[in-house]
Amino acid sequence: MHMADALISPAVGGTMWIVSAGLIAYCARKLKQTMRDNLVPLMGVLGAFIFASQMINFSIPATGSSGHLGGGLILSVLLGPHAAFIVIASVLTVQALFFADGGLLALGCNIFNLGFFPAFIAYPFIYRPLIRGGRGAIRALIAALVAAVVGLQLGAFSVVLETKASGISELPFSTFVLLMLPIHLAIGIVEGLATAAVVAFVARARPEVLDAEPASAGAVTGLRSVLIGLAMAALVIGGAVSWFASTHPDGLEWAIAKVTGKEEVAGSSEGIRGKLAEFQGKTSFLPDYGFKADEEKEVIAASASPAGPEDVGPEWPAVTAGTSVSGIVGGLITLGLVCLAGFALKPRRTNI
Amino acid sequence: MPIMHLANWIEVGRMDDYSRQDTPLHRLDARVKAVTTLACIVAVMSFPRYEVSALMPFLFYPMALTGMGRIPFGFILKKIIVASPFALAIAIFNPVFDREAAFMIGPVAVSGGWLSFTSIMLRFVLTVWAALALAACTGMFRLCAGLERLGMPRIFAGQLLFLYRYLFVVVDEGARMKRALELRSGAIVPVSLRVYGSLVGHLLLRSMGRSERIHRAMVARGFDGAIKIVREPKFRPADWAFLLGWSAFFVAARAWNIPALIGNLVTGAAP
Amino acid sequence: MSHHIVEVRDLHYAYPDGTVALRGVSFRVLHGGAVAVVGPNGAGKSTMLMHLNGFLMPVRGEVLVGETPLTRSTAAAIRRTVGMVFQDPDDQLFMPTVFEDVAFGPVQSGLPPEEVERRALAALERVGMAGLRDRPPYRLSAGEKRAVTIATVLAMEPAVLVMDEPSSNLDPRGRRRLIELLRSFEHTRIIATHDLELVVELCSRVILLDGGRVAADGPALEILNDEKLMLAHGLERPHSLRHLHPH
Numbered sequence: 027m028h029m030a031d032a033l034i035s036p037a038v039g040g041t042m043w044i045v046s047a048g049l050i051a052y053c054a055r056k057l058k059q060t061m062r063d064n065l066v067p068l069m070g071v072l073g074a075f076i077f078a079s080q081m082i083n084f085s086i087p088a089t090g091s092s093g094h095l096g097g098g099l100i101l102s103v104l105l106g107p108h109a110a111f112i113v114i115a116s117v118l119t120v121q122a123l124f125f126a127d128g129g130l131l132a133l134g135c136n137i138f139n140l141g142f143f144p145a146f147i148a149y150p151f152i153y154r155p156l157i158r159g160g161r162g163a164i165r166a167l168i169a170a171l172v173a174a175v176v177g178l179q180l181g182a183f184s185v186v187l188e189t190k191a192s193g194i195s196e197l198p199f200s201t202f203v204l205l206m207l208p209i210h211l212a213i214g215i216v217e218g219l220a221t222a223a224v225v226a227f228v229a230r231a232r233p234e235v236l237d238a239e240p241a242s243a244g245a246v247t248g249l250r251s252v253l254i255g256l257a258m259a260a261l262v263i264g265g266a267v268s269w270f271a272s273t274h275p276d277g278l279e280w281a282i283a284k285v286t287g288k289e290e291v292a293g294s295s296e297g298i299r300g301k302l303a304e305f306q307g308k309t310s311f312l313p314d315y316g317f318k319a320d321e322e323k324e325v326i327a328a329s330a331s332p333a334g335p336e337d338v339g340p341e342w343p344a345v346t347a348g349t350s351v352s353g354i355v356g357g358l359i360t361l362g363l364v365c366l367a368g369f370a371l372k373p374r375r376t377n378i
Numbered sequence: 379m380p381i382m383h384l385a386n387w388i389e390v391g392r393m394d395d396y397s398r399q400d401t402p403l404h405r406l407d408a409r410v411k412a413v414t415t416l417a418c419i420v421a422v423m424s425f426p427r428y429e430v431s432a433l434m435p436f437l438f439y440p441m442a443l444t445g446m447g448r449i450p451f452g453f454i455l456k457k458i459i460v461a462s463p464f465a466l467a468i469a470i471f472n473p474v475f476d477r478e479a480a481f482m483i484g485p486v487a488v489s490g491g492w493l494s495f496t497s498i499m500l501r502f503v504l505t506v507w508a509a510l511a512l513a514a515c516t517g518m519f520r521l522c523a524g525l526e527r528l529g530m531p532r533i534f535a536g537q538l539l540f541l542y543r544y545l546f547v548v549v550d551e552g553a554r555m556k557r558a559l560e561l562r563s564g565a566i567v568p569v570s571l572r573v574y575g576s577l578v579g580h581l582l583l584r585s586m587g588r589s590e591r592i593h594r595a596m597v598a599r600g601f602d603g604a605i606k607i608v609r610e611p612k613f614r615p616a617d618w619a620f621l622l623g624w625s626a627f628f629v630a631a632r633a634w635n636i637p638a639l640i641g642n643l644v645t646g647a648a649p
Numbered sequence: 650m651s652h653h654i655v656e657v658r659d660l661h662y663a664y665p666d667g668t669v670a671l672r673g674v675s676f677r678v679l680h681g682g683a684v685a686v687v688g689p690n691g692a693g694k695s696t697m698l699m700h701l702n703g704f705l706m707p708v709r710g711e712v713l714v715g716e717t718p719l720t721r722s723t724a725a726a727i728r729r730t731v732g733m734v735f736q737d738p739d740d741q742l743f744m745p746t747v748f749e750d751v752a753f754g755p756v757q758s759g760l761p762p763e764e765v766e767r768r769a770l771a772a773l774e775r776v777g778m779a780g781l782r783d784r785p786p787y788r789l790s791a792g793e794k795r796a797v798t799i800a801t802v803l804a805m806e807p808a809v810l811v812m813d814e815p816s817s818n819l820d821p822r823g824r825r826r827l828i829e830l831l832r833s834f835e836h837t838r839i840i841a842t843h844d845l846e847l848v849v850e851l852c853s854r855v856i857l858l859d860g861g862r863v864a865a866d867g868p869a870l871e872i873l874n875d876e877k878l879m880l881a882h883g884l885e886r887p888h889s890l891r892h893l894h895p896h
Contacts, residue, residue, distance in 0.1 A: 027464075028464070030461070030464060030465040030502055030505070030506070031419055031422075031423060031501065031502070031505035031506070031509075032423075032465050032469070032498050032499070032501040032502035032505055032506075033465065033468055033469075033498065034423060035423055035424070036420045036423050036424045039420075039423065040420075050530075050531060050534055051531050054531035054532070054533040054534060055531075057533055058533065063593070063597075063601065063602065064589070064590065064593040066536060066537075066540065066593075066596075067540060067589040067590075067592040067593045067596065067743065068586065068589040068593075069537050069540070069541075070536075070537055070539070070540020070541045070543065070544055070589070071540070071544050071548060071585045071586070071588055071589040071592070072585060072586075072589070073537065073540070073541035073544075073545075074541055074544040074545045074547065074548035074549065074585070075548050075581060075582055075585040077545055077548070077549055078548045078549045078551065078552030078553075078581060078585075079552065079578050079581060079582075081549070081552050081553065081556060082552065082555070082556055082559075082569075082574065082577055082578055082581075083568040083569075083574075084568050084569050084570065084571050084573075084574035085568040085569065085570065087571065092568035095578065112533065112534055112537055113537065113541075115534065116534065116537045116538050116541050117541070119538060120518075120538070120541060120542060120545070122509060123509060123510075123512070123513040123518075123521075124390050124393055124510075124513055125390075125457070125461070126457045126458060126460070126461035126506045126509065126510055127461060129419070129505050129506065129509065130415070130416060130419055130505070130508075130509045130512075131416070131419045131420065131423060131505065189468070193427065194423075194427050194494070194497075194498060195468050195469065195471065195472065195498070196471060196472040196474075196475040196476045196491060196494060197468065197471045197472075197475065198475065201471075219571060220571075220574065220578075222575075223571045223572065223574050223575030223578070223579075224574075224575050224578050224579045224582060225575075226575055227575040227576050227578075227579030227580075228579050228582065228583065231579065231583060232583060235583070235586065360431075360434035360435055360437075360636065360637040360640060361434050361437070363438075364434065364435075364437040364438055364441055367438060367441055367442070367445070370445070391787075394785065398783070398785075518745065519745040519746065539744075539745055540743065542745070543743055543744070543745060543785075543786070544743075546787045547739050547787070588739075588740060591735065591737065591740040592740050592741075592743050594699070594704055594735065594740075595733075595735055595740050595741040595743070596743065596753075597704060597728070598702050598704065598728060598732070598733045598735075598802075599728075599753055599754035599757060599801065599802070599805065600725070600728060600729070600753075600754055600757035600758050600805070601753075601757055602725075602757065
């Protein structure tokens with residue numbers, strides 16, 4: 027579920043870059059304080075290990091297909107959340123740069139989706155508390171499965187939110203969710219199985235490796251962890267609901283009508299729409315592409331000439347829609363120029 | 379999802395070879411190339427969803443990097459194709475959900491959905507190409523050193539360098555294990571979970587053992603916990619020219635639909 | 650020249666899990682010679698070597714480099730005097746390019762850039778690898794890697810060179826080059842190896858370790874030629890000596 031740049035708006039991409047960069051800086055600072063100096067080569071080599079492990083597949087019981095390790099959870103088990111997050115981020119960076127797996131603008135999103143949830147939520151709040159009661163095989167398997175599934179579900183849900191917020195894909199929120207979550211449930215199970223298998227082996231061969239995870243400053247237990255978990259769930263759900271509401275004000279009204287038993291909700295619909303518009307207005311750093319889709323289309327249809335209305339894309343007032351015939355012709359000519367340039371720049375002979 | 383076949387590893391080696399060539403482009407400061415590439419990607423992604431023709435001029439940037447960096451075009455093309463399925467899978471829904479005709483080409487009505495689909499795929503090609511070209515004309519070391527100067531935490535820069543360095547070594551070990559497995563199982567069959575746990579577990583323990591030996595070697599040469607990265611020299615005029623020139627181009631291409639203007643010139647007055 | 654003396658006195662060592670590796674090892678190596686440390690696998694050779702640059706601290710007994718006893722506070726200084734080359738080059742070439750690996754030691758010592766450059770280039774020249782300075786390590790042949798690992802240590806300008814299985818995985822030409830290189834050094838050289846022919850060519854003295862103890866310590870030819878002794882400790886008489894000194 028590495029996101030490509032093509033589906034991310036600069037606003038979403040930029041925001042998540044800032045979030046992920048902040049997390050990396052935080053983890054780096056934390057590690058500098060507590061770090062054993064053999065962590066430097068260990069983290070590097072474990073990152074390489076993750077790549078190597080993805081070359082080996084196992085057959086998933088009861089299905090015909092095979093799966094492999096993603097690595098977020100096992101890294102957290104071996105290194106603790108902070109070091110694991112850095113390793114995951116480094117793996118994703120190399121994947122983006124050298125394998126075109128995930129975009130550069132989307133790298134912040136990917137680091138967050140695939141790193142934050144396993145390292146800072148699934149591991150400390152699910153895996154570790156479950157494991158604390160003892161490391162029997164069944165318990166370890168359940169811990170790994172639940173942690174992996176939850177981590178990946180949250181990650182998949184993030185992907186949906188980020189894509190919808192970018193407003194480039196037309197997939198409706200509900201369809202997207204219905205697409206992503208079941209698939210990533212399966213992927214989560216695979217991840218849990220793979221992680222449990224490796225942990226089981228290491229627990230037999232060299233158990234001290236599993237106890238070596240340094241106590242992270244973020245270790246919380248008991249009631250506090252439950253509360254934090256609930257708060258995070260509330261954040262996620264709240265965010266989702268508000269997005270859903272703003273894209274489907276009708277849906278929300280319908281739901282409210284059902285709940286309150288009122289048939290006519292025209293008055294309150296103004297209120298909701300008004301409030302949501304206000305919300306949009308205040309948080310206008312997000313593009314409103316996804317919300318004004320219908321308006322946009324009208325504008326495009328009207329702008330048969332390049333000197334059409336210039337109010338599409340509020341941040342660049344001079345842009346015109348460019349879907350006219352001259353736009354197409356010009357586009358083809360430009361494409362031709364680009365190819366010519368390519369031939370001109372091509373090396374005389376390939377030299378490696 | 380990554381396709382982790384052995385062939386891909388050879389690709390990273392090739393990418394690394396290309397990145398160590400000596401061309402004027404390679405000699406430019408890594409920071410400049412990274413920032414310019416990011417600017418290109420941001421500009422491309424800032425277009426509204428139905429934009430197609432205005433995106434075309436942006437192709438000049440990755441094309442220039444590829445050409446001036448002496449990187450084989452086929453090499454990049456293959457990677458772009460390999461990376462496309464996920465984006466395709468999401469983008470293909472656009473024509474499904476957005477069927478209203480946006481405009482006509484003669485008698486054919488093109489729906490908004492197909493327009494935005496084309497836009498997405500074009501953006502995909504642009505952004506992926508730009509990223510690959512950046513990696514291939516800069517290389518991991520200079521990129522890390524440059525990013526560290528731009529503020530990336532040193533621990534992360536060190537992590538990227540170590541990861542990159544040991545990628546080949548550990549993957550080599552993994553490949554050897556895989557080969558031994560295949561030789562003994564008669565076919566390329568995915569293994570059972572138990573065998574998997576043992577295989578990957580062994581690889582893990584060997585990797586950790588290796589990291590201990592590396593640490594030993596580092597300590598033997600005076601390592602005290604902090605990686606020191608050698609710094610690149612200051613910007614030169616060529617660096618500024620690259621950065622400002624391309625940035626100006628991106629701003630212009632974003633502000634005006636250049637292909638439309640060209641098209642107008644060619645087709646006479648707007649229809 | 651007291652700093653060229655390496656002395657080990659009644660060295661004992663046990664690993665954290667309890668395995669005893671060294672049971673009272675004592676010897677003294679004077680300036681300039683080449684000493685081989687031989688013995689069967691598990692004899693404690695590597696463990697003993699790791700004390701010489703302070704990576705391990707003795708459980709009992711002393712290690713002295715020059716007149717300086719090894720303690721946690723003197724370890725860093727001792728590492729600048731005793732350069733160690735390990736068995737697997739990939740474990741020691743951890744930087745992106747050859748030059749940076751060779752420069753790592755001087756950089757970590759805090760030397761100014763010009764001095765780092767000078768030392769690194771000198772070290773690479775010494776091992777004949779100056780042309781490879783910008784090569785990444787995975788693009789080196791086994792022999793080149795080995796030479797470069799030696800350069801990484803030479804750049805720190807040590808007085809003593811300690812090497813663990815230097816000729817392993819080398820083809821005959823690479824091995825020949827290594828032997829010539831080591832022969833040309835003036836440093837005190839302590840070499841742990843299974844390559845007994847190399848010992849014959851290079852070393853004037855042999856320390857035979859077995860079971861964590863010194864089983865023999867004396868002139869190389871004398872010990873290596875002693876068939877009964879060699880066989881008793883899991884070794885054998887080097888082939889070249891059979892021809893020279895038939896029994």
